[in-house]
Amino acid sequence: MENNSSPSNKSLSPILLLVAAFAFCLILGGITLAKKYAPKALASKERHIVRSVASSPLKGRTARVDPELLKIGETTFNTLCVACHQPGGIGKVGFAPGIRNHDFLALASDDYLRNTIRAGRPGTAMVPWSALSEKELAGVIAYLRTGNEGYVSELSQDPEKKIAGAAGKGKITFETYCAACHGPNAEGYAAGGSGPGIGLAGFLSVASDDFIMQTVKHGRSGTAMLPFVGSKGLANLSESSVGDIIAYLRSLPGKPVVAEAKSTAPPDPKAGKMHFDANCMACHQPGGTGKAGFAPSIRNRDFLALADDDFILKTVKQGRLGTAMLPRPDLSDKVMADIIAYLRSVPAKTVVNVSVDQSKKFKGDSQQGHSKYTSYCLACHGDKGTGYVAGGAGPAIGLAGFLSVASDDYIYQTVKLGRIGTAMKPFIGSKGLANLNDQDVYDIISYLRSLN
Ligand code: HEC
Ligand code: HEC
Ligand code: HEC
Ligand code: HEC
Numbered sequence: 142m143e144n145n146s147s148p149s150n151k152s153l154s155p156i157l158l159l160v161a162a163f164a165f166c167l168i169l170g171g172i173t174l175a176k177k178y179a180p181k182a183l184a185s186k187e188r189h190i191v192r193s194v195a196s197s198p199l200k201g202r203t204a205r206v207d208p209e210l211l212k213i214g215e216t217t218f219n220t221l222c223v224a225c226h227q228p229g230g231i232g233k234v235g236f237a238p239g240i241r242n243h244d245f246l247a248l249a250s251d252d253y254l255r256n257t258i259r260a261g262r263p264g265t266a267m268v269p270w271s272a273l274s275e276k277e278l279a280g281v282i283a284y285l286r287t288g289n290e291g292y293v294s295e296l297s298q299d300p301e302k303k304i305a306g307a308a309g310k311g312k313i314t315f316e317t318y319c320a321a322c323h324g325p326n327a328e329g330y331a332a333g334g335s336g337p338g339i340g341l342a343g344f345l346s347v348a349s350d351d352f353i354m355q356t357v358k359h360g361r362s363g364t365a366m367l368p369f370v371g372s373k374g375l376a377n378l379s380e381s382s383v384g385d386i387i388a389y390l391r392s393l394p395g396k397p398v399v400a401e402a403k404s405t406a407p408p409d410p411k412a413g414k415m416h417f418d419a420n421c422m423a424c425h426q427p428g429g430t431g432k433a434g435f436a437p438s439i440r441n442r443d444f445l446a447l448a449d450d451d452f453i454l455k456t457v458k459q460g461r462l463g464t465a466m467l468p469r470p471d472l473s474d475k476v477m478a479d480i481i482a483y484l485r486s487v488p489a490k491t492v493v494n495v496s497v498d499q500s501k502k503f504k505g506d507s508q509q510g511h512s513k514y515t516s517y518c519l520a521c522h523g524d525k526g527t528g529y530v531a532g533g534a535g536p537a538i539g540l541a542g543f544l545s546v547a548s549d550d551y552i553y554q555t556v557k558l559g560r561i562g563t564a565m566k567p568f569i570g571s572k573g574l575a576n577l578n579d580q581d582v583y584d585i586i587s588y589l590r591s592l593n
Contacts, residue, residue, distance in 0.1 A: 206283050214280030217273070222281070224465050225266060225423050230288055234365060235335045236423050237266065241288025244361045247296040253347050254282050262343030265330060266420045268467055294362075296355050304350040304384045311382075311389030318369060318376045319386065327390060330419035335365060342395035350387050357383045406475075413483030416476050424465060429484060433534045433564055436465065440484050443560045446493035450481050452546050461542030464528065495558060501550040503583040510588025517575050518585065521564060525592055534564050539592045549586050556582050 218230065225237040232239030239245065258278060261269035273281070315327065319339075324332030327340025338344060339353070357378070360368035368374045370383060417429065424436040431438030438444065439453075454477055460468030472480075514526075518538075523531025526539015537543060538552070556577070559567035566574045569582060 206287065210276070210280045211283050211287065212280075213276055214282070214284030217277045217281045218284050221270065221273075230285060232364070233423065235330060235418070238337050239361070239364055241285050242361055242363060243288075243294045244296055244356075244359060246286060246288070247294035248298050248352050248355055250300070251282055253352075254285065256347045257343075258282075260343065260346075262338065262341060263471055264328075264341055265338055265343065266423070267343070268469065268471070294359075296359055298349060298351040298355045300349040300351065302349065302351045304354055304387055306381065306384030306386070306388035308385070308388040308392040311385030311387070311392075314378070314382050315386050315389050318378065322365060327393060331416060333415050333418070340390050340393040340395065345390060345395055353387050353390070354380070354383055357386070408478040408482035410479070410482040410486040413479035413481070413486075416472075416480050417483050420469065420472070421480070429487075431563065434529055434532075436529075437536050438560070438563055440487045441560055441562065442487065443493055443555075443558050445485055445487070446495055447497050447551055447554050447558070449497070452551070453477075453481055453484070455546045456542075459542065459545070461537065461540060463530065463540050464537050464542065466542065493558070495554055497548060497554055498550045499548045501548065503549045503553065503586055505580070505583035505585070505587030507584070507587040507591040510584035510586070510591075513577070513581050514585050514588050517568065517577065526589055539589050541593045544590060544593060549583075552586050552589070553579075553582050556585075 218226075219228075222230070222240075225233070226240050227233050227237070230239060230241035232242075255278065257267070258270050258273065258281065260271075261267045270278075315323075316325070319327070322334055322336040323329055323339050324334035326332065327338065328334070329336060329338025329341065331338065339348075356366065358368060358370040358374075358380070360366050360375075369376045369378045370380060371377065417425075418427075421429070421439075424432075425439050426432050426436070429438060429440030431441070456466070457472065457477060457480075458468060458470050460466050514522075518526075521533050521535040522528055522538050523533035526537055527533070528535060528537030528540070530537065538547075555565070557567060557569045557573075559565050568575045568577045569579065570576065
């Protein structure tokens with residue numbers, strides 16, 4: 142068994158190298174971006190006077206941070222937040238905002254951050270992180286604020302200030318200047334926007350009038366959100382027309398796209414693509430092609446042949462505990478039906494004619510299965526099937542999230558068929574990678590089921 146496992150371990154190293162190289166590129170990209178924006182922010186001293194931390198609205202909070210707390214925060218960020226907010230928290234246009242941006246942090250109080258992280262933003266990919274411990278939450282906030290050092294923005298806001306305006310006029314101004322990026326009804330990414338959902342309840346419940354005013358006045362340096370007010374602004378808007386926009390945003394129902402009433406309309410793959418891009422693309426990649434070592438391909442012909450709608454629906458609603466696949470119970474049945482229609486709209490060159498018998502149960506020997514798993518599967522699926530977390534190229538097939546939705550036959554057929562275009566090859570029979578027989582696979586399934 143020991144001898145068998147070493148060659149397959151070797152086959153892992155090129156994959157690990159690739160993953161490492163990719164991570165390195167991401168970090169390098171982050172550093173380049175940070176370098177690109179930092180001097181610009183410092184140069185425009187008229188608007189962003191670099192002040193001492195003590196005189197900033199942060200009141201020296203960033204001056205002395207417990208290094209241990211910071212470490213917890215950094216780890217939390219890099220485990221839970223990085224997939225969407227990107228390395229260094231720089232954000233990604235059309236997907237998630239930058240959250241270590243000094244203009245943003247100057248306006249956002251600790252309470253703003255705390256409430257946003259705890260409650261999430263319903264209807265967006267920002268799910269509530271209610272399970273974070275107090276320490277992790279404090280740590281992650283401290284970590285976000287360290288991105289701010291040296292570039293403290295002079296922006297401040299008065300959370301109590303109420304700004305009056307005319308919603309009707311605001312609607313027209315919004316549609317002229319903001320809708321192109323924030324969506325026609327300010328629903329943000331889910332409506333195909335490049336900016337966040339500033340008309341949704343999650344944002345409006347934490348952002349004060351003045352937070353919005355200051356953001357629109359000064360913009361957010363280094364992002365597509367430019368200053369809009371005054372002669373130097375993008376649109377020479379007056380403060381009173383921003384007041385109108387704020388009144389308009391506050392007049393919106395604030396309901397996320399996903400909370401709509403039961404719909405009888407047939408599933409719409411076009412709408413599904415929009416929801417996919419807003420909620421799933423950061424991990425599953427554009428077009429759902431997946432990324433080895435990170436997230437599986439879910440618009441894959443072979444995957445879709447084996448996974449029925451219920452498999453996909455359950456996976457998304459329950460998530461997969463212990464992996465980056467977070468539960469999304471907030472997505473409505475209509476949104477999920479649209480997403481599934483989009484996934485299934487992939488043009489299949491060759492139809493795969495397999496069906497999965499959900500009720501089939503195979504008998505296997507879990508001990509035999511353990512040694513076969515170690516020889517043939519461990520290199521990619523990790524020790525005890527923990528997948529990506531263990532540095533594997535493939536998903537966590539030994540964890541409860543997967544095993545509770547995947548039937549024995551789903552696993553068997555996947556091993557038999559492989560998954561075209563991915564590292565998951567067919568393993569059964571003389572044409573298979575390992576010439577396994579059916580009983581070998583039954584044993585492996587029995588081993589996987591014995592893990593939880
Ligand atoms: C060219 C695209 C674009 C336009 C036009 C635009 N925005 Fe933005 N806006 C963005 C992006 C992108 C962000 C997120 C920036 C980041 O990564 O932090 C943003 C952020 C914001 C935020 C902060 C939201 C939050 O979650 O903290 C507010 C408020 C805002 N915009 C209001 C407006 C208003 C009002 C207008 C019209 C006057 C407008 N924007 C026009 C792209 C745009
Ligand atoms: C699956 C993707 C995803 C993950 C993971 C995620 N976020 Fe977010 N986050 C978003 C999106 C999308 C938004 C903007 C939603 C909107 O308002 O349209 C957001 C908004 C935010 C904001 C508000 C930013 C602003 O401009 O107002 C904060 C703060 C934040 N996230 C912190 C976190 C932290 C901390 C974590 C990790 C514990 C995390 N997020 C994990 C997607 C994600
Ligand atoms: C060379 C690497 C590699 C080896 C070896 C390998 N797999 Fe995989 N496996 C993958 C990858 C990568 C995926 C995800 C493919 C994708 O992107 O959709 C996968 C997917 C799967 C899935 C589907 C999981 C899901 O979430 O739907 C099952 C089941 C599976 N593998 C079982 C096995 C078994 C059993 C073995 C051993 C006989 C094995 N694999 C060996 C790389 C591998
Ligand atoms: C933050 C990253 C992330 C986001 C966002 C995300 N996923 Fe996933 N998803 C994953 C990972 C990682 C896995 C594999 C988990 C494992 O190891 O079992 C996965 C697994 C899946 C699977 C099972 C695939 C298989 O091979 O069995 C489906 C279906 C799926 N995701 C659908 C979605 C949909 C639909 C969305 C958007 C609503 C989404 N995911 C958003 C990371 C993500």
